[in-house]
Amino acid sequence: MEDEVLDTMRQPTHLFVVYSLLYSAVFVLGFIGNLFVVLSITTHPSLRTATDQLIFSLALADLLIIVFCLPTTLLNNLLTEWQLGDLGCKASTFINSTTTSASIFTLVAVTADRYLAICHTLKYDRYATYPTYVVVGIWVVSAALGTPNLINYKEIAYDLSPPNGTIVARLCVSITDNNFWHFLTINVLIAFVLPFSIIIVCYALIFKTVSSHRSLAVDARIRDERVKLRVAQMMLTVIVNFMLCWTPLYAIYCYFFLTDTQNQETWFFQLASSVLRPAFQWLSLLSSSLNPLIYIAFSQKYRRAFHQLLLLPCQVHMQNIRRATSRSFNHTESRSHTAAETHLTHSEVQYSCYQHHQCLQWTSRNGTPIVYSTNGSRHAQNRVPPNLQCSYGRPVRPANGTSTRCSCSGKKQKNNHNDSCSGF
Numbered sequence: 001m002e003d004e005v006l007d008t009m010r011q012p013t014h015l016f017v018v019y020s021l022l023y024s025a026v027f028v029l030g031f032i033g034n035l036f037v038v039l040s041i042t043t044h045p046s047l048r049t050a051t052d053q054l055i056f057s058l059a060l061a062d063l064l065i066i067v068f069c070l071p072t073t074l075l076n077n078l079l080t081e082w083q084l085g086d087l088g089c090k091a092s093t094f095i096n097s098t099t100t101s102a103s104i105f106t107l108v109a110v111t112a113d114r115y116l117a118i119c120h121t122l123k124y125d126r127y128a129t130y131p132t133y134v135v136v137g138i139w140v141v142s143a144a145l146g147t148p149n150l151i152n153y154k155e156i157a158y159d160l161s162p163p164n165g166t167i168v169a170r171l172c173v174s175i176t177d178n179n180f181w182h183f184l185t186i187n188v189l190i191a192f193v194l195p196f197s198i199i200i201v202c203y204a205l206i207f208k209t210v211s212s213h214r215s216l217a218v219d220a221r222i223r224d225e226r227v228k229l230r231v232a233q234m235m236l237t238v239i240v241n242f243m244l245c246w247t248p249l250y251a252i253y254c255y256f257f258l259t260d261t262q263n264q265e266t267w268f269f270q271l272a273s274s275v276l277r278p279a280f281q282w283l284s285l286l287s288s289s290l291n292p293l294i295y296i297a298f299s300q301k302y303r304r305a306f307h308q309l310l311l312l313p314c315q316v317h318m319q320n321i322r323r324a325t326s327r328s329f330n331h332t333e334s335r336s337h338t339a340a341e342t343h344l345t346h347s348e349v350q351y352s353c354y355q356h357h358q359c360l361q362w363t364s365r366n367g368t369p370i371v372y373s374t375n376g377s378r379h380a381q382n383r384v385p386p387n388l389q390c391s392y393g394r395p396v397r398p399a400n401g402t403s404t405r406c407s408c409s410g411k412k413q414k415n416n417h418n419d420s421c422s423g424f
Contacts, residue, residue: 010080011274022282023074026289030066033292034059040305047301050131051117051231054110055295057135058238061102062288068095070285077278082172086155089172093153097146098139101191103288105138107239108195114232115202119209145186152176180257192250199239206232234298238291245287249280 009016037059041047072092075083082089116124158171176182210229252272259269295302 008080009078011078011278015275016078019074019077019278019282023070023285026282026285027066027070030062030070030285030289030292033289034063034066036306036309037292037295037302038063039309040302044301044305044308047305050128051110051113051235053131053135054106054113057138058103058106058110058291061099061106062291064095064099065103065285065288068092069099072096073281073285076172077281081170082155084172089153089155090150093149093172094146097149097187097191098142100187101142101145102139104191104195104242105142106135107235107242108198109134109138110235111199111202111239114228114235115206117228118206118232145191148182148186152179152182183253183257188250188254192246196243203232203236203239230298234294237294237298241290241294242287245283245290249277249284252276252280 011019038056041052041056041059069092072084072088084092113124113127116127152174153172154175155170155172156175157168158173159168174182255272256277263269296306
């Protein structure tokens, strides 16, 4: 009996290409989108409400799913053997369970947040001061639910035992006998059915409250109430997106656990294992990528924050240009002041000031000062006006029809003469 060589590829070439492209598209969209959400909330003071902090928790969970769970899921669907070792097996299953639980528990917290904000405003004011503790509690409970995976899952050498030989494959599997009951209790009941039951009840009460108060549902004259309803609609869309994307995956996992060994050779089981499971896993990952698009579609604050982040490289570049221009201008201005002081000794001075986009000049020829105002008139005086200190190259726009006196400090002073730069 000879040992056979294990085929490294689990999928045919055309499915390998399709899965790679689909998973890569979800990775790019989800990574950029959720990273922008995290950066927007951490850098914009307007995104510091209790709801925004819960959205931050959801975006962080989605980002971890995209970064850690998506690559391991893709490798597991494309390759026959597990490639990341025993530590990678334990870590990937722990992170997968923790982030998924954190996502759905955060959705429950967001639903409770909207329920209190719309149905119990006074209670919401007290609750809104503790969002950080809620987020920490969500992640602690989620990590506790995922901790058994660190013990139950392990990389093992699995004997495939074909008819004509022996093939051993490295697989990441659960080594406990009660794997089904653990999945049914933790993943299905506690981390899926129960949370969504709470969400459905809360949104039913929200709908009842909104329907009984037409000022909220129809008139919506108060801006604060309109904002509350808008946020509730946004988060309801996120919840529906999560349900639609994750329900098929939970259903097919239940089918795998309930199917006995004899029926695992049927065509439907093979189809579910090779095609439906990778497709439903991709659909669940797509949920994490769609959430940032939902925020942009419903919230003007997030659209504005995303726009500012997109323009950040241009803003930094423009700030560098302004700094360079300012240094160059200050250097030129300093040289101009020095030249002007030198020319004063020769009784020949020229100052420039801009008002109404027209240039005013004062020139001293043979000791007799001549001033040109914006209306083209000339004013001659026997001495230099003590209050004529024009700022070189700096435009001064008068307000309310009054003229402005220029000063080297750049300050504007009102003048009784409408068409002159200084006190003429």
